[in-house]
Amino acid sequence: MNSPTNIKQLADLAGVSAGTVSRALSGSGRVSPKTRERIITLAQKLGYQPNLLARNMRMRKTSTVGMLVPLGHDDLQHLSDPFFNTMSGYLADALADQGYDLLLSRVIPSDGRWIENYARSGRVDGVLIIGQSNQLAVIEATSLAYHPMVVWGGQVSGQHHCSVGSDNRAGGMMAARHLMERGCQRLAYLGPVEGPEFGARLDGVRQALAIAGRGEELQIMPSHCEPAAAYDDALGLLRGLPVMPDGIVAASDVTAISVIRALGTMGLRVPEQVKVVGYDGLPLGELVSPPLTTIDQQLRHGARVMVDLLLKRMAGEPTSSVLIDPQLIQREST
Amino acid sequence: MNSPTNIKQLADLAGVSAGTVSRALSGSGRVSPKTRERIITLAQKLGYQPNLLARNMRMRKTSTVGMLVPLGHDDLQHLSDPFFNTMSGYLADALADQGYDLLLSRVIPSDGRWIENYARSGRVDGVLIIGQSNQLAVIEATSLAYHPMVVWGGQVSGQHHCSVGSDNRAGGMMAARHLMERGCQRLAYLGPVEGPEFGARLDGVRQALAIAGRGEELQIMPSHCEPAAAYDDALGLLRGLPVMPDGIVAASDVTAISVIRALGTMGLRVPEQVKVVGYDGLPLGELVSPPLTTIDQQLRHGARVMVDLLLKRMAGEPTSSVLIDPQLIQREST
DNA sequence: TTGAAAGCGCTACCAC
DNA sequence: GTGGTAGCGCTTTCAA
Numbered sequence: 001m002n003s004p005t006n007i008k009q010l011a012d013l014a015g016v017s018a019g020t021v022s023r024a025l026s027g028s029g030r031v032s033p034k035t036r037e038r039i040i041t042l043a044q045k046l047g048y049q050p051n052l053l054a055r056n057m058r059m060r061k062t063s064t065v066g067m068l069v070p071l072g073h074d075d076l077q078h079l080s081d082p083f084f085n086t087m088s089g090y091l092a093d094a095l096a097d098q099g100y101d102l103l104l105s106r107v108i109p110s111d112g113r114w115i116e117n118y119a120r121s122g123r124v125d126g127v128l129i130i131g132q133s134n135q136l137a138v139i140e141a142t143s144l145a146y147h148p149m150v151v152w153g154g155q156v157s158g159q160h161h162c163s164v165g166s167d168n169r170a171g172g173m174m175a176a177r178h179l180m181e182r183g184c185q186r187l188a189y190l191g192p193v194e195g196p197e198f199g200a201r202l203d204g205v206r207q208a209l210a211i212a213g214r215g216e217e218l219q220i221m222p223s224h225c226e227p228a229a230a231y232d233d234a235l236g237l238l239r240g241l242p243v244m245p246d247g248i249v250a251a252s253d254v255t256a257i258s259v260i261r262a263l264g265t266m267g268l269r270v271p272e273q274v275k276v277v278g279y280d281g282l283p284l285g286e287l288v289s290p291p292l293t294t295i296d297q298q299l300r301h302g303a304r305v306m307v308d309l310l311l312k313r314m315a316g317e318p319t320s321s322v323l324i325d326p327q328l329i330q331r332e333s334t
Numbered sequence: 335m336n337s338p339t340n341i342k343q344l345a346d347l348a349g350v351s352a353g354t355v356s357r358a359l360s361g362s363g364r365v366s367p368k369t370r371e372r373i374i375t376l377a378q379k380l381g382y383q384p385n386l387l388a389r390n391m392r393m394r395k396t397s398t399v400g401m402l403v404p405l406g407h408d409d410l411q412h413l414s415d416p417f418f419n420t421m422s423g424y425l426a427d428a429l430a431d432q433g434y435d436l437l438l439s440r441v442i443p444s445d446g447r448w449i450e451n452y453a454r455s456g457r458v459d460g461v462l463i464i465g466q467s468n469q470l471a472v473i474e475a476t477s478l479a480y481h482p483m484v485v486w487g488g489q490v491s492g493q494h495h496c497s498v499g500s501d502n503r504a505g506g507m508m509a510a511r512h513l514m515e516r517g518c519q520r521l522a523y524l525g526p527v528e529g530p531e532f533g534a535r536l537d538g539v540r541q542a543l544a545i546a547g548r549g550e551e552l553q554i555m556p557s558h559c560e561p562a563a564a565y566d567d568a569l570g571l572l573r574g575l576p577v578m579p580d581g582i583v584a585a586s587d588v589t590a591i592s593v594i595r596a597l598g599t600m601g602l603r604v605p606e607q608v609k610v611v612g613y614d615g616l617p618l619g620e621l622v623s624p625p626l627t628t629i630d631q632q633l634r635h636g637a638r639v640m641v642d643l644l645l646k647r648m649a650g651e652p653t654s655s656v657l658i659d660p661q662l663i664q665r666e667s668t
Numbered sequence: 669t670t671g672a673a674a675g676c677g678c679t680a681c682c683a684c
Numbered sequence: 685g686t687g688g689t690a691g692c693g694c695t696t697t698c699a700a
Contacts, residue, residue: 003454006693017671022695029696032669047447053396053456054693057387058676064437080423080634082618088422088438089414096440103398103437104422106430113381120337122387122677257621264623284416287591288622289598300414340677351687356679363680366685388677392692456693674697683688 003047010048014039025050057122065095065310066103066124068115070133082254086282087130087152090303098311100125109135115142119149126310128152132196148314150306154196155321162313163321164306166297168197171326172204175249175277175295180212182275182334184247188219190237190259191251198251201279205249219245223255230258238262246274247334253278253285253294260290260333275334281327291331298324337381344382348373359384391456399429399644400437400458402449404467416588420616421464421486424637432641434459443469449476453483460644462486466530482648484640488530489655496647497655498640500631502531505660506538509583509611509629514546516609516668518581522553524571524593525585532585535613539583553579557589564592572596580608581668587612587619587628594624594667609668615661625665632658 004010011018016035023029024039031039042048056062069084092102107118115138119127126148132139139151143161151163179187189205192198202220209215221237223230234255238244250256256278260270268274270290278285281296302324309319338344345352350369357363358373365373376382390396403418426436441452449472453461460482466473473485477495485497513521523539526532536554543549555571557564568589572578584590590612594604602608604624612619615630636658643653 007695008693018693019672019695019697020670023670026695030669035669047450049451049454051391051456051693053387053391054676055695056457057385057391057678057692058694058696060676062387080420080427080617082419085416085419085423086414089419092438092440093414101437101439103435104426105435106426116381117383120383122385123390254621261621261623261625283414284618284621287588287595287618289595290623291595341679342677352677353679353681353688354686357686360679364685369685385677388692389679391676391694392678392680394692669700671700672698674695676694678692679690681688681690684686 003049006051010039010043010046013046014042060122062123062125063099064101064103064124065091065126065128065307066105066118067091067128067130068105068107068118069130070109070135070139071106082282082284083252083280084130086299087303090300091128091307094304094307098307100307109133109138112138112141115139115149116146119146126150126314128306128310134195136196147316148310150310150313150319152302152306154200155323156196159321161321162309162319164302164309164324165197165322166295166302166324166326168200168326169204169207171279171295171297172201172206172249173208174204174326174328175201175279176205176208177212178277178293178328178330178334179247179249179275180208180214182247182271184245184275186217186219186243186245187214187247187249188221188241188245189249189251190221190234191223191249191255193220193222201249201251219243223251230255231261234258234262235265238266244268244274248274248276250276250278253280253282253292255279256285256292256294256333257288260288260292271332271334277328277334281329285329286331290333293331293334294329296327296329298327337383340385344373344377344380347380348376394456396457396459397433398435398437398458399425399460399462399641400439400452401425401462401464402439402441402452403464404443404469404473405440416616416618417586417614418464420633421637424634425462425641428638428641432645434641443467443472446472446475449473449483450480453480460484460648462640462644470530481650482644484644484647484653486636486640488534489657490530493655495655496643496653498636498643498658499531499656500629500636500658500660502534502660503538503541505613505629505631506535506540506583507542508538508660508662509535509613510539510542511546512611512627512662512664512668513581513583513609514542514548516581516605518579518609520551520553520577520579521548521581521583522555522575522579523583523585524555524568525557525583525589527554527556535583535585553577557585564589565595568592568596569599572600578602578608582608582610584610584612587614587616587626589613590619590626590628590667591622594622594626605666605668611662611668615663619663620665624667627665627668628663630661630663632661 011021024036129151132153278294285292358370463485466487612628619626
């Protein structure tokens with residue numbers, strides 16, 4: 001009993017035309033209840049599965065959204081990074097609730113049209129970009145002509161593209177202020193110092209210190225964001241410091257975890273001797289010991305917002321960018 | 335300057351036929367070098383992007399693989415679980431290296447045909463199933479008629495479907511043996527006790543103890559595997575124990591982390607008072623403090639194996655299931 | 669209410 | 685080496 005592979009076969013078996021089967025199965029269009037019933041039953045019995053590619057092509061709609069991660073200069077293993085994983089999980093959940101699938105593609109930023117080429121390939125109804133990396137110019141240019149696109153990342157003034165992200169400057173300030181409130185005297189920042197997101201976090205830290213009249217005292221340890229090398233990086237940076245800080249703002253949760261490990265290696269206890277605050281609010285921050293104090297970007301919520309905005313844009317509605325209020329989650333690393 | 339939306343438009347602009355453009359762009363078929371060059375240049379200049387849906391439909395090949403997670407009875411948020419995240423990241427990486435994209439779908443196991451319906455929708459060239467959950471019967475039945483499918487999970491004797499997974503029994507034995515070697519006197523197991531994977535791990539633990547002539551002494555704490563409730567679960571289970579173990583085999587890394595936290599809450603130090611070994615070898619196990627001793631399933635390698643096997647099966651070649659040797663990674667929790 | 673036919677954009681076959 | 689044409693499986697007119 002082989003299943004019919006196309007609608008015509010099923011139609012022949014049912015003694016009707018292909019069009020009638022299509023109308024019966026899709027529920028749209030007028031079909032007599034009797035034939036409809038008969039066709040549906042037959043389809044079920046024979047295990048007929050419509051070819052979705054053909055349907056998608058004809059209807060110009062795929063119920064699929066692509067997620068793209070611009071990888072900038074680093075090498076290409078980032079899809080296993082905890083941040084992207086967490087994000088893709090939340091996005092997949094949020095999309096699934098709306099009847100959409102998530103297509104994970106690794107596209108290498110080549111020319112200035114890589115996003116648009118991908119988006120216009122017909123395989124996806126819209127595109128979610130996670131992180132601007134060094135592709136801000138391409139993203140901005142693309143957004144002028146291609147609308148069903150939402151970007152996770154920082155907001156730059158006057159931008160045309162629709163973005164969702166936390167207020168990185170405010171988050172940086174919260175982190176620094178929290179450490180000062182906890183009595184830290186010598187603050188440090190460890191992480192990337194450039195880019196729309198990390199740069200703003202660092203600015204926030206600086207600003208909080210400046211407001212407190214302690215603008216001079218921040219030690220900055222610039223690092224790349226490669227998870228594999230993060231621990232070694234942190235250890236090297238901390239050892240190279242002239243004076244050991246007692247409060248560290250890490251640029252991300254993954255970084256914070258590496259920092260805590262490096263401090264442990266150096267024989268320093270967290271939070272007693274050094275306090276560390278992370279950034280992101282990844283679930284794994286709750287699992288580690290000590291559980292991580294962090295600036296929560298509310299990624300689960302953020303993912304839902306991204307999906308909502310994207311669906312609106314796919315429907316042709318206008319949207320504004322959304323700035324998510326970061327929230328301090330105090331746990332035991334501070 | 336609007337990009338041509340189909341091959342015919344581009345062909346008209348180039349003064350050739352659609353077929354010629356197709357041959358020129360795809361590189362297959364004979365085209366004079368001169369016209370080929372001209373067409374490629376023009377396409378690039380105009381930003382022509384072929385419609386991949388149409389191509390896929392015509393060629394009956396999508397260069398996309400679907401990843402399905404049977405969700406069994408639990409609710410539907412599992413795509414954000416660290417294990418699935420890690421796995422999907424590795425799979426996406428391995429697939430990308432072979433020119434494939436990963437389609438993440440949340441399909442709810444309804445009837446016995448949910449896998450086959452998905453697979454035969456034309457959207458994917460093959461299917462990867464992560465975890466058998468309670469869908470072993472459906473998987474096994476599907477594998478009889480649908481071949482491009484590879485499953486991550488335990489191996490059951492006489493199975494027809496192609497699976498990749500670690501030797502869970504051996505892994506369980508390794509964990510127990512390691513704890514005994516480290517001098518533990520009172521062993522316990524915490525985690526799910528049923529299912530093709532967890533059940534085998536527990537069996538392995540039992541067997542190692544039996545071989546050592548200490549078959550009686552294992553305390554078993556059956557728990558579900560919901561990450562959200564894992565910590566509370568662990569705390570409750572540990573508090574309910576008549577006698578505190580000094581060595582715990584956790585069913586997964588996520589569970590192990592919760593166990594360590596719960597022990598901390600109870601004022602017990604790891605590894606001095608209680609040693610804990612996890613299972614999975616997730617990267618996050620290295621990040622936590624203390625870094626986790628674990629039975630490494632070598633997921634990155636496993637993902638590559640799954641992809642290799644799937645590609646073979648997609649090409650019609652026969653494959654055998656693969657049992658991955660688990661490896662003990664000793665870190666600082668034991 | 670139903671059937672026939674056109675067409676989505678592409679590739680492959682067969683002529684020339 | 686190139687053009688015309690058929691056809692992938694579906695939905696959606698337009699007639700009957």
